[in-house]
Amino acid sequence: MTVGGHRASLVEAYGRALVELGERDPRVVVLDADLAAATGTGAFARAFPERAIDLGVLDASMMSIAGGLALDGRPTFAGTNAVFAAGEAYNFVRQSIGLNGANVKIVASPAGLSAGPDGAALAMLEDLGLMRGLPGMTVLVPADAPSARSATFAVAERPGPAYVRLAGVPLPDVTDGPLVIGRAAELRSGTDLAIVALGAFVHRALELADDLARVGLSARVLDFASVKPFDEPALLRAARDTGAILVLEEHSALTGVGALVAAVTAENYPVPVRRIGVPDVFSESGRPDELLDRYGGSAAHLRDEAWELLKSRGRVS
Amino acid sequence: MGDAVPPELLETLRATAREIRRDIVRMTYAAGSGHPGGSLSVVELLTALYFRELRIDPARPSDPDRDRLVLSKGHAAPALYSALALRGFFPRGELATFRRLGSRLQGTPDRLRLPGVDASTGGLGQGIGMAVGMALDARLARRPTRVYAIVGDGECQAGALWEALLAAAHHRLGQLVVLIDRNRFESDGATEEIVGIEPLVDKLRAFGCATAEIDGHDLAEILGALERARATIDRPSAIVAHTVKGRGVSFMENTHVWHGRAPSKDEAERALIELGVPPSEAVR
Numbered sequence: 050m051t052v053g054g055h056r057a058s059l060v061e062a063y064g065r066a067l068v069e070l071g072e073r074d075p076r077v078v079v080l081d082a083d084l085a086a087a088t089g090t091g092a093f094a095r096a097f098p099e100r101a102i103d104l105g106v107l108d109a110s111m112m113s114i115a116g117g118l119a120l121d122g123r124p125t126f127a128g129t130n131a132v133f134a135a136g137e138a139y140n141f142v143r144q145s146i147g148l149n150g151a152n153v154k155i156v157a158s159p160a161g162l163s164a165g166p167d168g169a170a171l172a173m174l175e176d177l178g179l180m181r182g183l184p185g186m187t188v189l190v191p192a193d194a195p196s197a198r199s200a201t202f203a204v205a206e207r208p209g210p211a212y213v214r215l216a217g218v219p220l221p222d223v224t225d226g227p228l229v230i231g232r233a234a235e236l237r238s239g240t241d242l243a244i245v246a247l248g249a250f251v252h253r254a255l256e257l258a259d260d261l262a263r264v265g266l267s268a269r270v271l272d273f274a275s276v277k278p279f280d281e282p283a284l285l286r287a288a289r290d291t292g293a294i295l296v297l298e299e300h301s302a303l304t305g306v307g308a309l310v311a312a313v314t315a316e317n318y319p320v321p322v323r324r325i326g327v328p329d330v331f332s333e334s335g336r337p338d339e340l341l342d343r344y345g346g347s348a349a350h351l352r353d354e355a356w357e358l359l360k361s362r363g364r365v366s
Numbered sequence: 367m368g369d370a371v372p373p374e375l376l377e378t379l380r381a382t383a384r385e386i387r388r389d390i391v392r393m394t395y396a397a398g399s400g401h402p403g404g405s406l407s408v409v410e411l412l413t414a415l416y417f418r419e420l421r422i423d424p425a426r427p428s429d430p431d432r433d434r435l436v437l438s439k440g441h442a443a444p445a446l447y448s449a450l451a452l453r454g455f456f457p458r459g460e461l462a463t464f465r466r467l468g469s470r471l472q473g474t475p476d477r478l479r480l481p482g483v484d485a486s487t488g489g490l491g492q493g494i495g496m497a498v499g500m501a502l503d504a505r506l507a508r509r510p511t512r513v514y515a516i517v518g519d520g521e522c523q524a525g526a527l528w529e530a531l532l533a534a535a536h537h538r539l540g541q542l543v544v545l546i547d548r549n550r551f552e553s554d555g556a557t558e559e560i561v562g563i564e565p566l567v568d569k570l571r572a573f574g575c576a577t578a579e580i581d582g583h584d585l586a587e588i589l590g591a592l593e594r595a596r597a598t599i600d601r602p603s604a605i606v607a608h609t610v611k612g613r614g615v616s617f618m619e620n621t622h623v624w625h626g627r628a629p630s631k632d633e634a635e636r637a638l639i640e641l642g643v644p645p646s647e648a649v650r
Binding site: 076078099100102104105107109110111112113114115116117118119120121123125140141144145148149150 | 430476477478484485486487488489492493494495496497498499500501502503506507526529530532533537
């Protein structure tokens with residue numbers, strides 16, 4: 050089985066969805082912080098110049114300004130690199146948006162290893178841990194362009210703050226339906242192993258599942274694009290049905306979704322969990338796919354990790 | 367212009383300011399914590415705004431067309447709460463719950479809990495950005511809303527405040543008025559001894575604001591400056607209000623010591639007597 054359709058840009062899909070939203074709802078406003086090229090908002094700015102505001106390098110204050118704009122419910126999208134959106138602006142997101150219950154949709158791109166050759170200073174690997182810790186914050190990580198599009202509509206419809214993490218590079222189409230907030234999407238069924246994957250890793254999870262299928266093993270692949278709210282029932286079903294979980298994410302393994310998966314299973318239905326993520330280091334420059342390989346995501350390493358889990362369950366020897 | 371304010375109005379406002387000062391002392395004493403110094407310094411600014419300037423209706427605290435006030439120096443919450451209660455947004459008796467578990471009167475203002483609070487604040491440097499966003503929102507929606515923000519002078523050391531002013535000037539937000547409570551002291555000491563912010567008016571002017579410098583305890587001067595700000599439509603206004611930290615309580619004045627310290631029973635009693643409360647009613 051081949052995995053993945055054509056590669057498409059998530060930020061462009063987001064940008065096109067924004068234009069549709071802008072046509073539907075005259076209140077929609079889009080803020081940028083001198084990175085409009087990276088956040089895909091050019092088409093919106095051309096269509097609705099009055100409602101597109103580039104705030105320059107006001108990364109932190111952009112979040113306060115967004116909060117003020119959105120207090121009465123105006124859907125306000127604020128986009129920039131994840132390291133600024135979640136890192137630099139953290140307490141501005143926390144107070145001006147979170148504590149105020151403001152209707153701001155933060156769209157962070159690039160994020161994670163998709164910062165690629167820009168290197169560690171611009172490769173944000175801690176954002177999901179920071180954002181999912183904020184009360185009331187919806188956190189989404191679309192895995193492909195169609196998901197980026199449905200995520201845009203989904204957060205617009207849901208009142209309150211949201212954080213959408215978009216890879217900065219095109220990714221292959223992997224999903225087969227719209228992203229639903231609070232729901233993990235089962236992209237492959239299986240009972241020998243569960244693979245929880247996010248973003249760019251969903252594609253690699255499907256490749257791994259195909260790899261295992263060739264030797265007669267079935268791996269369930271769950272796209273956990275909805276990091277918060279988190280689909281605990283889907284995770285626990287997977288734990289019960291397969292007895293072993295492999296988590297793949299381009300995020301710090303210390304505070305990422307892998308840590309959450311380990312905690313939720315430990316509390317409810319303990320099974321072996323292995324986490325692929327960036328260990329306790331800053332990343333470095335390289336092509337995004339090379340960096341995924343470097344930090345534990347190569348096909349060979351994923352196969353080894355899966356094998357360890359399958360051995361622990363007595364599925365292979 | 368301030369001369370045009372009717373004397374009877376000034377007398378009423380002064381009486382209100384006195385009531386707010388008494389509430390600040392009572393609230394911080396009862397809570398056993400809080401920030402009396404910087405609350406006492408903003409009393410006249412809040413009085414002028416809530417009892418004269420702002421177009422608000424306590425019966426309709428969410429009216430989209432209302433004017434907004436952002437208390438960016440959220441630690442001056444006691445002064446804000448007293449003003450809101452006296453203005454009729456909630457029962458004055460609730461002031462006694464300040465900082466208690468379950469109270470709507472949090473240590474710093476929470477707009478989701480208390481009617482009349484337009485922005486949740488506390489961490490410094492964010493209020494101007496929020497006010498800029500509110501002004502942009504009003505402009506886009508073609509609403510008549512004016513937005514007022516009160517910042518501390520220690521807060522002027524926060525870079526985010528200046529970021530937000532850049533945006534305010536760039537977008538020519540004439541409906542935005544920033545009032546700086548220049549009481550000269552922050553938590554650790556005098557601003558000019560810690561990290562100086564002077565020449566403050568020059569900085570604000572260079573950042574594109576229409577500036578004014580006033581006595582922040584003179585209600586007529588405050589109202590005059592607010593009136594001139596209303597006539598400024600092409601840029602934000604910044605009013606530097608020279609105030610006295612701890613104003614009205616002799617032993618709290620002109621020192622940083624009372625920035626974040628509540629009075630003891632004896633101190634609260636002395637303070638209330640200085641504020642004209644009969645000794646028999648000073649601390650119950």
